[in-house]
Amino acid sequence: MSxxxxxxxxxxxxxxxxxxxxxxxxxxxxxxTVRLSSFDDEVRMWVFEEKLPSGEKLTDVINRTNENxxxxxxxxxxxxxxxxxxxxxxxxxxxVKGMEVKKEGPCMISTLISKTLGINCSVLMGANIxxxxxxxxxxxxxxxxxxxxxxxxxxxxLFGTPYFIVSAVQDVEGVEMCGTLKxxxxxxxxxxxxxxMGNNTKAAIMRIGLKEMIKFSKMLFPSVxxxxxxxxxxxxxxxxxxxxxxxxxxxxxxAKNQGKRSFDQxxxxxxxxxxxxxxxxxxxxxxxxxxxxxxxxxxxxxTVHAISIGRxxxxxxxxxxxSRSANKQVGNSTL
Amino acid sequence: MSxxxxxxxxxxxxxxxxxxxxxxxxxxxxxxTVRLSSFDDEVRMWVFEEKLPSGEKLTDVINRTNENxxxxxxxxxxxxxxxxxxxxxxxxxxxVKGMEVKKEGPCMISTLISKTLGINCSVLMGANIxxxxxxxxxxxxxxxxxxxxxxxxxxxxLFGTPYFIVSAVQDVEGVEMCGTLKxxxxxxxxxxxxxxMGNNTKAAIMRIGLKEMIKFSKMLFPSVxxxxxxxxxxxxxxxxxxxxxxxxxxxxxxAKNQGKRSFDQxxxxxxxxxxxxxxxxxxxxxxxxxxxxxxxxxxxxxTVHAISIGRxxxxxxxxxxxSRSANKQVGNSTL
Numbered sequence: 001m002s003x004x005x006x007x008x009x010x011x012x013x014x015x016x017x018x019x020x021x022x023x024x025x026x027x028x029x030x031x032x033t034v035r036l037s038s039f040d041d042e043v044r045m046w047v048f049e050e051k052l053p054s055g056e057k058l059t060d061v062i063n064r065t066n067e068n069x070x071x072x073x074x075x076x077x078x079x080x081x082x083x084x085x086x087x088x089x090x091x092x093x094x095x096v097k098g099m100e101v102k103k104e105g106p107c108m109i110s111t112l113i114s115k116t117l118g119i120n121c122s123v124l125m126g127a128n129i130x131x132x133x134x135x136x137x138x139x140x141x142x143x144x145x146x147x148x149x150x151x152x153x154x155x156x157x158l159f160g161t162p163y164f165i166v167s168a169v170q171d172v173e174g175v176e177m178c179g180t181l182k183x184x185x186x187x188x189x190x191x192x193x194x195x196x197m198g199n200n201t202k203a204a205i206m207r208i209g210l211k212e213m214i215k216f217s218k219m220l221f222p223s224v225x226x227x228x229x230x231x232x233x234x235x236x237x238x239x240x241x242x243x244x245x246x247x248x249x250x251x252x253x254x255a256k257n258q259g260k261r262s263f264d265q266x267x268x269x270x271x272x273x274x275x276x277x278x279x280x281x282x283x284x285x286x287x288x289x290x291x292x293x294x295x296x297x298x299x300x301x302x303t304v305h306a307i308s309i310g311r312x313x314x315x316x317x318x319x320x321x322x323s324r325s326a327n328k329q330v331g332n333s334t335l
Numbered sequence: 336m337s338x339x340x341x342x343x344x345x346x347x348x349x350x351x352x353x354x355x356x357x358x359x360x361x362x363x364x365x366x367x368t369v370r371l372s373s374f375d376d377e378v379r380m381w382v383f384e385e386k387l388p389s390g391e392k393l394t395d396v397i398n399r400t401n402e403n404x405x406x407x408x409x410x411x412x413x414x415x416x417x418x419x420x421x422x423x424x425x426x427x428x429x430x431v432k433g434m435e436v437k438k439e440g441p442c443m444i445s446t447l448i449s450k451t452l453g454i455n456c457s458v459l460m461g462a463n464i465x466x467x468x469x470x471x472x473x474x475x476x477x478x479x480x481x482x483x484x485x486x487x488x489x490x491x492x493l494f495g496t497p498y499f500i501v502s503a504v505q506d507v508e509g510v511e512m513c514g515t516l517k518x519x520x521x522x523x524x525x526x527x528x529x530x531x532m533g534n535n536t537k538a539a540i541m542r543i544g545l546k547e548m549i550k551f552s553k554m555l556f557p558s559v560x561x562x563x564x565x566x567x568x569x570x571x572x573x574x575x576x577x578x579x580x581x582x583x584x585x586x587x588x589x590a591k592n593q594g595k596r597s598f599d600q601x602x603x604x605x606x607x608x609x610x611x612x613x614x615x616x617x618x619x620x621x622x623x624x625x626x627x628x629x630x631x632x633x634x635x636x637x638t639v640h641a642i643s644i645g646r647x648x649x650x651x652x653x654x655x656x657x658s659r660s661a662n663k664q665v666g667n668s669t670l
Contacts, residue, residue, distance in 0.1 A: 199575045200462050230549070239538040320473075
């Protein structure tokens, strides 16, 4: 929100980023600013300028057609959305899922934004497949905030629609960790799918993954709350990601090929060069676990990493039962 | 366990029931009694006697072939399983999923057993598709107990195997409620599938359902714990049931037919005359909600009921956002 004081009437909203999800966010928000008197109708969407094959600038086309023809074609954004290359802010919210997990702990995107811009930064996460929300299919999201409850309530007002239900929780770290760690669990779920072990096993693996997500988040940030994982950012996003999603898909293919083709090969074939978040996150999380002597407490996270680098076969994902030995195997190796 | 004193060495175990799931339970337990010194090797499986088309008695064939040829063909039960028509007990565990929910509250199966036989009764629930466990695919279960922790630990020892991980929680009501209420959520998930609304929406509906499961259980039994819903009986069983399962399947067909064919018709066609647990449970739960003035607090449960009796269209399941009016609609009708 780009006003010098957040609580002044008629705050102006700028969406920073204009990809698939950023454009949907602008559409959601624009439908609300026109009916909420505390916001200026106009929503600025910051667009990284590029030239289209036609020779026109992307911002010009968006402003002429009211569609992001490149990243969200066929969807009207709302006439009050204006593409713009400038940013200024006072109160921020990050919609970026995923963050770097370094040895010192995770590098939270919201913290980065907060420090870089010198502003408060909340996050919005949840079971959010941008294209489904663009088509106004029912779904939910969670706003995580740290201190400013009133700002969080404004975000809820701004994003919420009858088909997009938003709730706020005071747990920015918990909400943001969910968005990252779920990808490790999706890799595990993909292995189970690839081995055709059935829904029973898949549900068990998802549950164990959820428990490790909670435990890891709480060990890094003692303020993280269990209840956050019952929100959309927790269990619902986990389910969506383990049912569809590219992490699950590539891990499925990996297990079907019995590990004979590497993740790198499969990524290149199946994802048009996009990188798999889950494999990277598993590696980064493993480094934290290893560094802090926590490996044995996280058999699923550790095993996903060991499988993804070819140290263990995909079938190891369902041998967590004998977790002591499984952990040992991972713990003693030089992963 | 059929010994006069539970803590005597070499307790004898009897499995009461010999259907699909009962037979798998006998197989699991028999693999453990042979290696645990505190149990008699022999596991009695109480079989409701019937004559097979060959003219032989079912018990005779089970004891000759070591297979329950009628309800779990092709799976060896273990040589120490003996089919038997007699029962006697000292400490019990119920594997029955589902219970009657009456206006006075739910009639828990474990309570029934406890009162009828004058014994303690724990429950075992979880993401347990009997045939998948029979094939030794990895899965998990939860033992819910009320007071006797040592008995619970014995059940964990008895049922647990490297591919069937069992944990115990002191929350018999919570565990048993999970097994019933998940079927209402599966109906809702089936509606979403039938309308082809995507994984996003499905995950959101499952999450809202999970929250209502927790809330309803706690309102009926204040001792119920949030953490129980992170166990296999909670989130994992919910996932399995919403991915596969007959409640989901029939609700999917109902929505695909836009409610033009009744649940009764679809049940008859798709389930060979078996009854849909979820529709009955939704009705029973609605009666409790209505009786206690709780309808507005449970929009998903109420809406599933309203849809299943044709009062609302299947699309109403994703109109919980405007929950006040949705509830009103249900609350004011004479369902």
